[in-house]
Amino acid sequence: LPKTNGEDLIEGRFTHSCEEMSNDLVDTWNDSRLQEGVDFEAHELLNRTRWILSSYEEIFDEPLLTLGRDLDPVEQAEALFWCPYAILAHDVRDLTDGGRENWYVYANATAIRLFERSFLEFRENLSKSSVEQDVNIQTEGDRERCRLLGSGLARGFSLFTGERVTGTGATILITDGKLFNVWDERGTYRGQAALIDKAKVRSVERH
Numbered sequence: 001l002p003k004t005n006g007e008d009l010i011e012g013r014f015t016h017s018c019e020e021m022s023n024d025l026v027d028t029w030n031d032s033r034l035q036e037g038v039d040f041e042a043h044e045l046l047n048r049t050r051w052i053l054s055s056y057e058e059i060f061d062e063p064l065l066t067l068g069r070d071l072d073p074v075e076q077a078e079a080l081f082w083c084p085y086a087i088l089a090h091d092v093r094d095l096t097d098g099g100r101e102n103w104y105v106y107a108n109a110t111a112i113r114l115f116e117r118s119f120l121e122f123r124e125n126l127s128k129s130s131v132e133q134d135v136n137i138q139t140e141g142d143r144e145r146c147r148l149l150g151s152g153l154a155r156g157f158s159l160f161t162g163e164r165v166t167g168t169g170a171t172i173l174i175t176d177g178k179l180f181n182v183w184d185e186r187g188t189y190r191g192q193a194a195l196i197d198k199a200k201v202r203s204v205e206r207h
């Protein structure tokens with residue numbers, strides 16, 4: 001499907017969005033590349049969209065998107081994907097060694113640009129891959145992330161700041177983020193989602 005202009009679907013303008021996204025980054029992640037692997041009619045994407053929107057509204061008592069008119073499920077998926085907030089989601093999957101880990105299951109266009117990873121690359125990675133790793137020690141970023149996920153799971157949500165890393169190794173300083181639990185219509189836990197309202201990117205030198 002072609003890109004739908006967000007102003008066609010979303011009432012008014014967002015007062016905040018991710019900051020300091022460089023022009024070359026926006027140019028690199030053009031609309032066609034942003035949509036690689038994205039099928040707005042896929043049941044999984046439609047379900048994730050519905051669960052994220054309904055869970056956010058239930059927890060924060062306000063809609064994540066103020067939609068200007070009644071939208072069908074595909075239009076809702078398009079609106080969430082193209083909105084200027086970065087939206088990410090992860091869910092628990094079983095590993096071959098018997099363990100369980102959180103894997104990315106969703107990223108919208110703003111998150112793809114911000115983290116410099118395609119939709120498919122997100123879905124192939126553990127959510128902890130966005131935290132700087134050291135194979136020999138548990139980093140402060142690891143510990144902060146564990147505290148955040150645990151707090152969000154217990155309370156239903158957490159407000160957060162912190163550093164994350166992009167697919168190219170640049171550092172993202174998140175200054176306004178919300179983590180919240182995601183549930184389906186039957187009350188089954190469907191992982192957690194994050195809304196990043198404000199962030200700055202510290203680029204790495206590229207040779």
